[in-house]
Amino acid sequence: MRKPVKFGRLSLLLLFIMMAALLTGCGQDIMVFDPKGPIAKDQRDLIVIAMVLCGIILVPVLALTAVIVWRYRDKKGNKSSYKPNWSHSTIMETIWWGIPIVVIVILGAVTIKYTYALEPSKPIASEQKPIVVQATSLDWKWLFTYPEQGIATVNYLQIPEGVPIKFELTSDAPMNSFWIPQLGGQMYTMSGMAMTLYLQADEVGKYFGTAANFSGEHFTDMRFDVHATSREEFDKWADGVKKTGKELTAEGYEELAKPGRSGEHFYSSFPDGLFQKIVTKYSVGGSHGAHKASGE
Structure with a gap:
């Protein structure tokens, strides 16, 4: 009768050790x-x-x-207090x-x-003017359009550090979730809706971005790098994309929107009003019934 008890105690001890090891290893990441x-x-x-x-x-x-x-375990000679009729203590x-x-x-x-x-759509207090980035979740990739710079990227995001970023989020695929863990919590992207999310990077660095929602076979490939650089480097990068990137046409977008994995791509231009067309794509007449991003 003593062996099962010892085996049970040993199993519990090993379980606690394994849990502690796993928690210790994950904590740093x-x-x-x-x-x-x-x-x-x-x-x-x-x-x-x-x-x-x-x-x-x-x-x-x-x-x-x-x-x-431990104190009240079944043990020979246990002298712990036993009060079977005890019922209340104020x-x-x-x-x-x-x-x-x-x-x-x-x-x-x-x-x-x-x-x-x-509150996600609440602007971040800053002396810097926010930069607008429109993020569209597709199957299975992210399209980022920069309306002020006139450029677009796929699975790649570059922003200036210390500057608020006004993300306008939508989807041209099943509902997903936009998430950059080190910059802020996730925000859902949904067809026919444009959500607003303000984030800001306070340090230059490379951050992990991902889709935080199950959306099909290759949803794990919906990851992107976020490069936070100085404002000068950001402007230089945007100018470089403008000069060397290829044009994203309406036909090119339709091809891009088809289900499939994708690497990083850079576009020197994109169709006017592309983001708003995506938002109103499924509404009657293509211009009603959508929840626009705040400020639009």
């Missing part, structure tokens, strides 16, 4: 805890505050569970109801504050 922009920093702070508040309840409960299981009731209620109130207040501050 969690990009949301390494923010590089004001939106991502506030979101990181909210996550940390929520974790700490939840830990105030979770950690003592788990610790007490372990203590109770002090304990106050503790296990009072603390969670206080934590929930604090968590609710903090969440309301951050939710308002992090």
